[in-house]
Amino acid sequence: MRGAGEPLTVEPLALRGVARGEVAVDIKAVGVCHSDLHLVAGDWPVDEPLVGGHEASGIVTEVGDGVDDVQVGDHVVLSWFVACRRCRNCLSGKAWLCTNTNAVANRLPDGSTATTTLDDEPVWPFLGLGAFAERVVVPAAAAVVVPDELPFEIGALIGCSVTTGIGAVTSTAKVPYGASAVVFGCGGIGQSIILGLQLAGADPIIAIDLDPRRRAQAENLGATATLDGSDPNLVATVQEMTEGGADYVFEAIGRTSTIEQCPPMLRAGGVAVLAGMTAIGARASIDPFDLADQGKSILGCNYGSSVPAVDFPRIARLYLSGRLPLDALIGRTRPLGEVNTALEDLRAATGLRTVLIP
CATH class of the missing domain: 3.90.180.10 (Medium-chain alcohol dehydrogenases, catalytic domain)
Known part of the structure; x- marks a missing residue:
């Protein structure tokens, strides 16, 4: 370069x-x-x-x-x-x-x-x-x-992408069995997040993307439902599908417009995890009253909170065993x-x- x-x-x-x-x-x-x-x-x-x-x-x-x-x-x-x-x-x-x-x-x-x-x-x-x-x-x-x-x-x-995505679920968010989850963006990290949610036993797993091929791939990897990211009623649709909001929303794109939609998709006490990287200096707007009043959280996720010397071999073994x-x-x-x-x-x-x- x-x-x-x-x-x-x-x-x-x-x-x-x-x-x-x-x-x-x-x-x-x-x-x-x-x-x-x-x-x-x-x-x-x-x-x-x-x-x-x-x-x-x-x-x-x-x-x-x-x-x-x-x-x-x-x-x-x-x-x-x-x-x-x-x-x-x-x-x-x-x-x-x-x-x-x-x-x-x-x-x-x-x-x-x-x-x-x-x-x-x-x-x-x-x-x-x-x-x-x-x-x-x-x-x-x-x-x-x-x-x-x-x-x-x-x-x-x-x-990179697999460790970041799986780690976002298992290490950063520590998603418990049966939790509901939304994944914004079904590129490499988003798809790895879906695999991590599968390992964790999350349900439902709702994947959002603009590309129909990526949405189909998300279903193949274990998403229980997919949504078109261009839907103007996206937040309301997620709230309806999760009976008031998801326990976890993962943003895997690094786009301010999608980051801003994450907190409204959460139920009270829910957690948004930012795994996508934005441009340096990007700014997103949130409703701080909603975060405080509803006890919602936003977590930053760098490299899936991983320790490569431990997590790389662990993920390799899961792949070789047929589980990933x-x-x-x-x-x-x-x-x-x-x-x-x-x-x-x-x-x-x-x-x-x-x-x-x-």
């Missing part, structure tokens, strides 16, 4: 060897996520040039000094949020709220990058990974070992060189997840 709003370019770059505490990974699959769309659209200002991509899996090819929990040949899923493990949030078990990570600044933990142009200009890795590439150098903590039998395409999705049909989330695969076409597909908000194969 050399400029916001411009197509990504495919270029040869230089990648240094591993330093202490790092590993090199050959990328085998990388998902195209809405965060990547925010990036190229300029919604999230970044230093340029930059390599996009953060939802990836691959094979470890080199290990630096001081690394003893990852070995050459290990199959890994990459985590885009490497916590410092020392700040107050990390020490209290909330690593997803780490205040010292450099990942969100698109840097390695020491503030550097392992990638340069052939003229030695620094090229920054998106979220510390820069996974739209054939090979990356990342902190060992970012490479989570998973079973070899896990397909790389599935591993890539576990690296994650294959159904993949729409198509494309070669890495078709990244711009994949981003256009995502911008159109239709279909399923695209996975790039370097």
Whole structure:
């Protein structure tokens, strides 16, 4: 990425060897996520040039000094949020709220990058990974070992959308058995939320999307009902279907207009969970009296409140046991060189997840 709003370019770059505490990974699959769309659209200002991509899996090819929990040949899923493990949030078990990570600044933990142009200009890795590439150098903590039998395409999705969606249900909201739930947006995260609600035993599960194909997919994944997001009476319809409002409403788009509809869809004591990421600086209007009077809550959800070293292998085992049909989330695969076409597909908000194969 050399400029916001411009197509990504495919270029040869230089990648240094591993330093202490790092590993090199050959990328085998990388998902195209809405965060990547925010990036190229300029919604999230970044230093340029930059390599996009953060939802990836691959094979470890080199290990630096001081690394003893990852070995050459290990199959890994990459985590885009490497916590410092020392700040107050990390020490209290909330690593997803780490205040010292450099990942969100698109840097390695020491503030550097392992990638340069052939003229030695620094090229920054998106979220510390820069996974739209054939090979990356990342902190060992970012490479989570998973079973070899896990397909790389599935591993890539576990690296972001699946963990975010399932974690939004099981870790952020802690949805109890039998709770009613609404899912706003049936893209990759929304579909993963539906799978998480299935695991939790929620009922009913109402999925909302503009695209009829995504609504059909939501039903295939376990939604008990679907609604067209363009319905002007959407809030009233949800209230009627849930006998006064849902226990939980999950927003998986990152759009202020849908965020504003979440609290009115809740019953007294209900919880809205914001799992979709908006552009930086976006503002939404809410009725604070309704929140206070009815005891409603709004929860922010970053990465599904997950601990990747624990949650990635756990989700992988659920998939391999047949309890999580994650294959159904993949729409198509494309070669890495078709990244711009994949981003256009995502911008159109239709279909399923695209996975790039370097």
